[in-house]
Amino acid sequence: xxxxxxxxxxxxxxxxxxxxxxxxxxxxxxxxxxxxxxxxxxxxxxxxxxxxxxxxxxxxxxxxxxxxxxxxxxxxxxxxxxxxxxxxxxxxxxxxxxxxxxxxxxxxxxxxxxxxxxxxxxxxxxxxxxxxxxxxxxxxxxxxxxxxxxxxxxxxxxxxxxxxxxxxxxxxxxxxxxxxxxxxxxxxxxxxxxxxxxxxxxxxxxxxxxxxxxxxxxxxxxxxxxxxxxxxxx
Numbered sequence: 225x226x227x228x229x230x231x232x233x234x235x236x237x238x239x240x241x242x243x244x245x246x247x248x249x250x251x252x253x254x255x256x257x258x259x260x261x262x263x264x265x266x267x268x269x270x271x272x273x274x275x276x277x278x279x280x281x282x283x284x285x286x287x288x289x290x291x292x293x294x295x296x297x298x299x300x301x302x303x304x305x306x307x308x309x310x311x312x313x314x315x316x317x318x319x320x321x322x323x324x325x326x327x328x329x330x331x332x333x334x335x336x337x338x339x340x341x342x343x344x345x346x347x348x349x350x351x352x353x354x355x356x357x358x359x360x361x362x363x364x365x366x367x368x369x370x371x372x373x374x375x376x377x378x379x380x381x382x383x384x385x386x387x388x389x390x391x392x393x394x395x396x397x398x399x400x401x402x403x404x405x406x407x408x409x410x411x412x413x414x415x416x417x418x419x420x421x422x423x424x425x426x427x428x429x430x431x432x433x434x435x436x437x438x439x440x441x442x443x444x445x446x447x448x449x450x451x452x453x454x455x456x457x458x
Contacts, residue, residue: 226326228256229263229312232292236308239333240301246332248278250295250310254287261315262287263322264295269307278308306332 235249250264262285266278280297287293308330313322 226255226312228254228260228314229325230255231310231312231326231328234308234310234328234330236330236332238331239335241337242301242303242334243337244301245298246301247296247298248308248330250280250297250312250328251292252287252295252312252326253292254289256314257289259286259288261285262293263313263315264297265311265313266297267309267311268299268302269309270302270304275309276302278310301332301334303334305334308332 230253232251232253233249235251237246240246248266250266252262252264254260254262264280264283266280267275268278269275276299278297278299280295283295285293285295310328310330311324312326314325315321316323
């Protein structure tokens, strides 16, 4: 029986999965008529020595007279059933230290990690609806839109895509043109002038009269005389 630091309760689960964190609460009441210092401690009993300690981040507190204070602790669940031992201490100025006062125990059963449910099949029926189709009394075109129109917002993809992306495939039919076209079609006409002013007489033989330049199919012919830079067009 406690003299001053009375353990009221241990709040902890009755079972825990092996390897998981277990949180507990230990409530201690100050039975003295004035404020005193109270400290909590704890250990785990599951067949190993020394007993592993329970972690209490704030194990001490000055508790007012006849008040109850809650200490929070935790530990990792071992692979065996475990008995929690909680201890209380009060501070004695006369004895210059902490005096053991009370103890309480609590059993926690170790359980294996639950087996996850099997994954659902790739395709499964979520719901079933019946659709009744009847003949329309008012004539309609051959093709009728039965799905409501929806708007599609197009934005830049956040995932990089190749520079060229195939978005659709279509067949192209090539057939003979019904309108005859000439084998060669003149698309432009140009005229070329060659002038060499000041050519010596002995060089005139390089450009004999009657020489012609062919520009292209259907183009203009230019006959040029090298002497005196004159142009003759035929």
